[in-house]
Amino acid sequence: MSKVYFVGCGPGDPDLITVKAKKLLQKADVVVYSGSLIPPQILKICKKAELHDASGLVREEIFEILKKNAQSGKLVVRLHDGDPAVFGTVREQTDNLQKEGIDFQIIPGVTSFLAASAALGLQLTLAGVTQTIIVTRAEKRTKVPSGEKISELARHKSTMVFYLSVQLLSDIVKEALRGGYLPTTPAAVVYRASWPDQKIITGTLQDIVKKVWAQKITRTAIVIIGDVIQPKSYEYSKLYDKTFSHGYRKAKNTLDPTK
Ligand SMILES: C[S@@+](CC[C@H](N)C(=O)[O-])C[C@H]1O[C@@H](n2cnc3c(N)ncnc32)[C@H](O)[C@@H]1O
Known part of the structure; x- marks a missing residue:
């Protein structure tokens, strides 16, 4: 059966491609790639x-190139930036290929919000702060379901990550404040995470818009909001706590100072 590989190539740094993706690209006969982000x-x-x-x-x-080449037995790769499953167009492509009897496989990639959080040196879930990451986008030409309005999602005061939205940063801030984040909540924008021209801007909901506009950043950026960026306090993990037992380690006897 003919097959098309949907491959994520990571956020930009060529060393962040997976070994599996690299091997496929070396062998590929035809590659359809997603423009400037590759x-x-x-x-x-x-x-x-x-x-x-x-x-x-x-x-x-695009579909015609994938179909024609897969049916003639070529190794066909559809190469997406980041991970193909995150704000990609995979589903419409795989559904149409399957209608033609063409199989597919998805090879995951490092998505750009993880490159952004790595660039910021963050842990996105922190005990005592939040255990939830909301990954979403602001609304413009692509509509967002009504239950997913930023002000609704913001009510959780978790870590929020926005793709495709830096040009709408002032709307994001307005809605985040309406949802209950404090004006002092930390916010960060990472432009072209992991590329040589990467830019990092940090601030709070009060000043992030001004700072980002000053840098003229209007695309290819991840916006992150939440206390995990600059936590006032947090709790150490239970996993490595000496009083905590789990499947691989017993708690240490804390009454005996030699242990
Ligand atoms: C169509 S989406 C594709 C996302 C991609 N599939 C992923 O997993 O990263 C394009 C958006 O991803 C984000 N993006 C992609 N690469 C980026 C990078 N290196 N740094 C920051 N944001 C990036 C931006 O928000 C951009 O507008």
Whole structure:
């Protein structure tokens, strides 16, 4: 059965591609890649592939390239930035391929919000602060379901991550405040995380918009809001606590100072 591989190539740093993705690109006959967010060094891994830049194509043209080449027995890769499952277009492609009897496999990649949090040196879930990460986007041309309005999601005061939204940062801030975050809540924007021209901007809901505008950042950025960025306090994990037993280790006897 013919097959198409949907491969995530990570956030930009060519060393953040998975070994599996690299092997597939080396063997691929045809690669359709997602435009400017795919670094040139990653395209160079493709030793013999015919390359197609999807940014200049419409859905039907992309589909035709995938279908025609898979049916003629070629190794076909549809290369997405980050992870294909996060704000990607995988489902519409895989559903249409399956209608033609073409199988598919998804190879995950490092999604850009994880590159952004790594660049900021963060732990996104912290005991005593939040155990939840909400990954979403602000609304513009693509509508967001009514139950997912930023002000609704903000009521949880968890860590919030926004893709595709830096140009709407002032709306995000307004809605986050309406939802109950304090104006002093830390906020951060990472532009082109893991690329050589990466930029990091940190502040609070009060000043982040001004700081980001000053840097003229209007695209390819992740916005993160939440106390995990600059926690006033947090709790140490139970896992490594000497009074805590689990499947692999018994609690130490804390009454005996030699243990
Ligand atoms: C269409 S979405 C694709 C997301 C991708 N599938 C992923 O997993 O990262 C494009 C958005 O991802 C974010 N993005 C992608 N690469 C980025 C990077 N290196 N640094 C910051 N944001 C990035 C931006 O919010 C951008 O508007």
